Amino acid sequence: MSAPPETDEPGHLTSQETVSTSGYGVPGYILSVGLLIITAYFAYELIYRRTKGVAAGGPRFIIAGPSGSGKTALFTLLRYGKKSTTLPSVEQNLTTKFRLPNLPDTTKPFVLVDTPGHQKLRHGLFSALQTAQAARTVHGVLYVVDASAMSRPERLREAAEYMYDILRITERVRGGTDMLVAANKSELFTAVPAKRLRTLLETELYKIRESRAKSVSKVAADGEKDDSDDDNEDIVGGSGWLGKRGEKGSFKLEDLETEVTVLDGSVDSGKIDAWIGWMEERAVN
């Protein structure tokens, strides 16, 4: 909402109030006190809203990833310095006071958002990422995956599909939005190392791109085919192309505008220095 209507609205209401109360013969001083309270209240609301708005809209990092990859645990580890036991998130976790350890204290705190990973709740991330990108406030997306499950085809597929949808959003801005694929749980025996994970994801993203290009198109408002995927608000499972147009045969993450980095780490054993380093690089830019 823009500023003018807000100021207009209270003014209108207070005048109404004046008319109605004076009609009942209320003494003038009560009226003036009432008016004073009302205007003070509106001023308070406006100021409160402004400060809060700035805080919530500040530079941010967004944590995303499939369910069960360790997003909320990473969030508490980053924010509170300790990992907590977690259950599937139903709502996002948000803090406006996130500080990176190696940055000087004078830097403003960041906003850190942990989004739910369940398929039904991903819409929240997509819209949040789009608004943040439009406002140019997003420093990076931390895409957390469970590296120990990436040797299983269906889990890899799930991780790649979600990543594909996110990449389609990050590709929309010039230069893209940086993404860190945080290969969590790397301390486990079955964990796929970062380098291998990168190739696995590339292969899977390629397959997804191929099959989405062939899939039945989405229903649109007028019932016609929607070929323009740029202003299409439905990203999930859409047939939008990722990477170079007309590129055939392979998919490389380097070809994207989005800079994708894959780094090993582990929330459980506290090895997240590499990820923090990545965030700090993005934060100073």
Next chain:
Amino acid sequence: MIDYFTVFTTGGIVLWQKCYQPVSAAIVDSLVSDIFIEDRGRSGEQSSLTKNRYTVKWTTANDFGIIVVAVYQSLLQISFIDELLASVKKLFTTLYGDELKDKDPEQLPVCRFDDYFAVRYAELEKLSEGRKVGKPSVPSNGVPGEKISSDDGAEDTLEAPSRVTSSDSIGDAATAASASAKKLPLGKRGGRRGGRGGAKARVGRESPFASSGDEVPAKKSGKKLRKWDIDGSARDISDDEGPLDFSTADANGNVAVDEDDNDNPLLEDENFENWGAKTKSGEFILKDLSSEISSILATPDASGTTEGTGGGGAALASGFGFFRNIIGSKVLKEQDLDKALAGMKDHLMKKNVAPEVAQHMCDVVNKSLVGTKTGNWTSIEKAVRAAMEDALRRILTPSTSVDLLHEIQRVKSGNPPRPYVISVVGVNGVGKSTNLSKIAFWLLQNNMKLLIAACDTFRSGAVEQLRVHARNLKKLTEREGGEIELFEKGYGKDAANIARDAINYGREHAFDVVLIDTAGRRHNDTRLMSSLEKFAKYANPDKIVMVGEALVGTDSVQQARNFNAAFGPTRNLDFFLISKCDTVGDMIGSMVNMTYSTGIPVLFVGTGQMYTDLRTLSVPWAVNMLMG
């Protein structure tokens, strides 16, 4: 009796948990997503869900953003479980309410709830036993019961400053020395005073401090063992207590000192403040624990939940309810929502959503909004609308993505290779054959080799209809290299057998996909529906698609339910195809009805008369249509 009890935030952070029997994390996770994300287990008033021989009961406190969950074996009947959940919620919100209200706290709320829970649990258990047997429990039980509470009372007072060595020792000494409860307060006061000194000197005395921290859980678990004789849990408690213990928190704080000197004073202030706040509310902590619990539980709900939520502005604005509605940041109560929700229900019903479903959606919205605060400049109507959009989106979004082409490829290249089998079912005249041929057209465009099995052996003309489709499709896609064939055995034969034969034929001749058309049947005709179970067993399709028409209204709920149940206990529908969407405009409520009643997603929508008029569902599109 209870296997697992937990209190966690909607963000998924576990605040407190108690594990009596190890329950696999995967089970708890799946239960939580089933209940709170996929919205299952809505059988009437009782909020419970049974799955994998576990039953889950829960209660939520929206204004605090917490969820209380109890998991127990389905075989057991725990009569007092609802009471336990309610009282835990009440206790938790009263004890830690201030910390929980802070949406962006400096530290995670530390909830040492073990003793409260144990006492309350024992109380309720005893009560229910008394109810069953008809007489109060044996007196010998009563004595240790007393002892527990006094002990716990002592421990509880020390709870906040328990990180400090001196407080612990004094408190302990006091407990040991005083058999009477009268002396306890003295001990406590001493403990607290000692605590203050200790807190200040904390950083300097790192090592003695750490050792004291270790002692605390050890002592606790010892107590547990002695009192309630729950061996398995004692270990778990100490494990869980570990990260939440103040001593470890301090250890963290000390680590932070090494990294960043400036952080520490801040952290310490925070601790100190928390601790001070607890001392202020010390009157009831001084009492013994069980009486504290009963006093908390005795306070009426209203004071706990509705007041004190607005902060500074609330008192000022209480007289300006009208303005509140426009300005927003109003704490929502049930009666505020009633009007907006009634309007919303009408609106949904106009969109062809069944009354039962519309009512449920409104209940969901109601539950999610009561106790929350509207955003600034947000009216109740706006808030309800946003919540409703969210609820609709949640219902319509599938919980697993379906990529048919990918799955067909996988089955084709599997070992041994076999055709992928898709079968359509539905009520008469909804467009099973038409939409089957639409799917066929799409698959043909992707160079698949198709076999259509005509298993509608009942309605005259059904086989001929498919033959015409097959001929048309062949002509349309000849140039692109699609292959299509019709498998038919005439009329009057058993559909399940034909389906099986068709699949065998398909396997022998290396078809990629077998599409099975079935006879339409009325969903409440048990004779016709019962043959579906045999069909599912014989044909065992990879995907069973139910075609439902957008035109049908309230009945779609029952249709979806009956068809979903018709394939036997182990098989369900895989997805819906909603046909004739072009004929209803924005009244696409049937979609919501069907997904609501079964939890099965809509994958395709039919939007016209051409082979190309098949679309996948776009959830934002559907939500816009429904809310517009």
